[in-house]
Amino acid sequence: MGLLFLGAMIGLYIAAGAYATLAADRSYDRLLFGSALSIMDTLSITQGRVEVDLPYASLDMLSAAPDDKVFYRVTGPAGETVTGYPDLPAPPERLVARARSSPEQPNFFDARYRGEPVRFVILARQIAQPGATGWVWTQVGQTKLARNALARRLVLSSLLPIAIVTLLALALVWLGIGRALRPLQAIGSEITAREPSDLRPIMASVPGEIAPVIDAMNGFMRRLEANIDGLRTFIADAAHQVRTPLAALLAQVEVAVDSRAEPDELRESLKAVQRNAEKLSRLANQLLSDATIRHRSDLHRFEDFDLLEVIRHAIRDAVPLSEDSDVRFSSSLKEAPFHGDALIIGEVVKNLIHNAFCHGSLGEAEVHISLERSENGYILQVSDRGPGIADAEKNRVFERFARGSSNCAGTGLGLAIVRQAVESHQGAVSLIDRPGGGLTVEILLPIAAS
Amino acid sequence: MRILIVEDDPDLGWALVQRLRREGYAVDWERDGEAADDVLQYQDYEVILLDIGLPNMDGFEILRALRKRGSRTPVLMLTARSEIEDRVGALDVGADDYLSKPFDLREFDARCRALLRRSQGLASNVTQVGSLTFDRAGKVAQIGDTQLRLPNREFRLLEIFLGNIGRRLSKEQIAGQLFDFDDEAGPNAIELYVGRLRRKLERALTIRTIRGMGYFAEPANSCDR
Numbered sequence: 120m121g122l123l124f125l126g127a128m129i130g131l132y133i134a135a136g137a138y139a140t141l142a143a144d145r146s147y148d149r150l151l152f153g154s155a156l157s158i159m160d161t162l163s164i165t166q167g168r169v170e171v172d173l174p175y176a177s178l179d180m181l182s183a184a185p186d187d188k189v190f191y192r193v194t195g196p197a198g199e200t201v202t203g204y205p206d207l208p209a210p211p212e213r214l215v216a217r218a219r220s221s222p223e224q225p226n227f228f229d230a231r232y233r234g235e236p237v238r239f240v241i242l243a244r245q246i247a248q249p250g251a252t253g254w255v256w257t258q259v260g261q262t263k264l265a266r267n268a269l270a271r272r273l274v275l276s277s278l279l280p281i282a283i284v285t286l287l288a289l290a291l292v293w294l295g296i297g298r299a300l301r302p303l304q305a306i307g308s309e310i311t312a313r314e315p316s317d318l319r320p321i322m323a324s325v326p327g328e329i330a331p332v333i334d335a336m337n338g339f340m341r342r343l344e345a346n347i348d349g350l351r352t353f354i355a356d357a358a359h360q361v362r363t364p365l366a367a368l369l370a371q372v373e374v375a376v377d378s379r380a381e382p383d384e385l386r387e388s389l390k391a392v393q394r395n396a397e398k399l400s401r402l403a404n405q406l407l408s409d410a411t412i413r414h415r416s417d418l419h420r421f422e423d424f425d426l427l428e429v430i431r432h433a434i435r436d437a438v439p440l441s442e443d444s445d446v447r448f449s450s451s452l453k454e455a456p457f458h459g460d461a462l463i464i465g466e467v468v469k470n471l472i473h474n475a476f477c478h479g480s481l482g483e484a485e486v487h488i489s490l491e492r493s494e495n496g497y498i499l500q501v502s503d504r505g506p507g508i509a510d511a512e513k514n515r516v517f518e519r520f521a522r523g524s525s526n527c528a529g530t531g532l533g534l535a536i537v538r539q540a541v542e543s544h545q546g547a548v549s550l551i552d553r554p555g556g557g558l559t560v561e562i563l564l565p566i567a568a569s
Numbered sequence: 570m571r572i573l574i575v576e577d578d579p580d581l582g583w584a585l586v587q588r589l590r591r592e593g594y595a596v597d598w599e600r601d602g603e604a605a606d607d608v609l610q611y612q613d614y615e616v617i618l619l620d621i622g623l624p625n626m627d628g629f630e631i632l633r634a635l636r637k638r639g640s641r642t643p644v645l646m647l648t649a650r651s652e653i654e655d656r657v658g659a660l661d662v663g664a665d666d667y668l669s670k671p672f673d674l675r676e677f678d679a680r681c682r683a684l685l686r687r688s689q690g691l692a693s694n695v696t697q698v699g700s701l702t703f704d705r706a707g708k709v710a711q712i713g714d715t716q717l718r719l720p721n722r723e724f725r726l727l728e729i730f731l732g733n734i735g736r737r738l739s740k741e742q743i744a745g746q747l748f749d750f751d752d753e754a755g756p757n758a759i760e761l762y763v764g765r766l767r768r769k770l771e772r773a774l775t776i777r778t779i780r781g782m783g784y785f786a787e788p789a790n791s792c793d794r
Binding site: 366370391 | 578580581583584588670671
């Protein structure tokens with residue numbers, strides 16, 4: 120902004136200078152013309168000789184500039200110097216021609232004389248007298264000191280008020296902006312003084328131009344607060360879920376350690392300890408899985424991979440080593456190229472398998488996984504022979520920590536994770552009742568048009 | 570002393586039942602909120618241990634209903650929540666104490682004892698009647714310097730009598746506090762336990778039988794022959 124202004128000032132100065140020079144020239148040129156004319160008017164021809172009666176008044180005109188020198192010369196038709204300085208510089212040819220074509224009109228030119236720049240005027244008059252015909256030339260010159268001084272004065276006197284007004288305007292603008300922006304400073308210090316957890320909207324009134332910024336900030340803080348609230352609720356819920364199995368674990372251990380414990384009671388206590396330790400471990404895994412998926416969903420770490428590979432890998436990871444479990448994977452595809460987050464899809468499959476086991480009876484679960492192509496993507500199905508989910512419950516089970524009506528040893532996180540993960544791939548998940556009993560979780564994964 | 574535990578987690582519930590039964594208390598265990606509410610309507614307890622998160626009726630509702638019926642049974646709430654609002658809420662609805670999971674069973678014991686003392690109107694764990702010193706926390710009863718050998722049931726029976734000195738207690742009242750639903754005690758069991766206890770306590774405490782009405786305990790009079 121400053122450079123622009125400076126550039127404008129320089130331009131203005133140049134323009135003003137040019138104008139001032141022009142104006143000064145006009146004024147002084149007029150004087151020159153006046154004195155040349157007055158000299159020419161005293162022209163007389165006596166006995167064939169050109170004579171002028173130099174009017175000192177004319178030269179007086181020019182003495183208004185005390186430091187300037189004046190030179191003059193009158194030339195007769197034969198080129199002889201009638202009066203004046205004979206060695207004045209000659210006018211340029213074209214000016215001579217112009218003077219001849221329009222006599223009585225002044226023509227000006229600049230030249231150096233005696234080491235100084237001088238402004239000359241030439242005036243031509245045609246005479247036609249017996250004994251004297253031709254052109255009489257009057258040339259008057261003046262050094263340019265006064266003229267230049269005038270030009271400078273004009274520039275200054277025109278620029279100075281402009282400069283002053285501009286500076287005033289700048290000052291006013293600066294003050295005005297300062298005044299308008301003071302609320303911003305106030306807001307800035309208000310926000311700085313706030314607690315990190317304070318996300319209340321900014322209530323200070325601001326000028327209309329800033330309002331959109333404040334609105335955007337308030338909107339952002341609202342979203343951040345909602346996000347943090349969700350996180351807080353999640354942590355509280357998770358902590359809650361952890362406490363009861365932990366309490367059971369500790370209580371059972373203390374009861375087992377009690378010296379009054381009978382051997383069979385001891386065994387029961389240890390089994391209870393194992394159960395609850397597994398429950399806690401599952402919960403920890405689920406929480407980690409949920410957090411991972413939430414974080415990664417935001418990152419969208421997509422890459423190309425084969426769905427079949429990922430599913431097989433997930434099955435290997437998820438299936439416990441008991442021979443009673445029966446997990447079958449079928450697919451008519453030889454390969455299943457997909458662009459997405461392999462880790463998340465893996466977690467989804469693992470979660471569904473855990474859920475299926477949970478609903479099945481005590482480790483003897485029959486779980487069936489299939490992957491097929493659909494019109495615009497893949498269909499992944501995980502089916503179990505558990506009690507299924509009532510239609511009324513089908514939506515609720517997707518909520519975090521929702522307690523299903525079955526006394527499942529699961530943690531209630533699985534389906535929430537699954538939905539989040541699937542949606543981050545633009546997919547959809549649905550629950551379908553299985554003919555013959557059980558539940559099928561169906562996931563549609565569209566292949567993005569890339 | 571009869572205690573009701575209302576807790577739906579099978580492992581935690583069982584551990585607490587074990588713990589208290591080993592101390593000689595009669596313990597009943599309900600896993601469902603509505604079932605607990607039903608039982609509380611016809612059975613009295615000395616202390617109720619109440620979880621908040623229960624199927625069908627949560628702990629707060631059960632407590633409110635209990636207090637509305639005018640019951641002053643001490644209640645200890647057990648819960649997985651630890652927010653201050655929940656503590657205040659529980660105490661305001663009518664709980665006497667609050668324990669958040671997971672907890673140390675020793676603290677659990679001590680708080681139960683505190684509530685049991687309250688149900689008897691006692692201030693400390695040690696009760697002195699004549700030359701009989703009864704220490705609930707240490708589970709010791711002695712006459713003078715001699716420690717009495719009392720199995721669990723007799724200890725608890727003595728506790729019941731010491732809480733009702735000078736008051737008549739019927740057999741049913743005693744049975745109600747000494748046995749829980751799982752005990753298969755016959756009608757003569759009370760007579761048996763009272764008989765055994767009477768002999769051991771002769772020098773300090775006299776337990777009289779009021780035929781057809783019950784029993785009556787009072788400090789032994791040194792002048793009594």
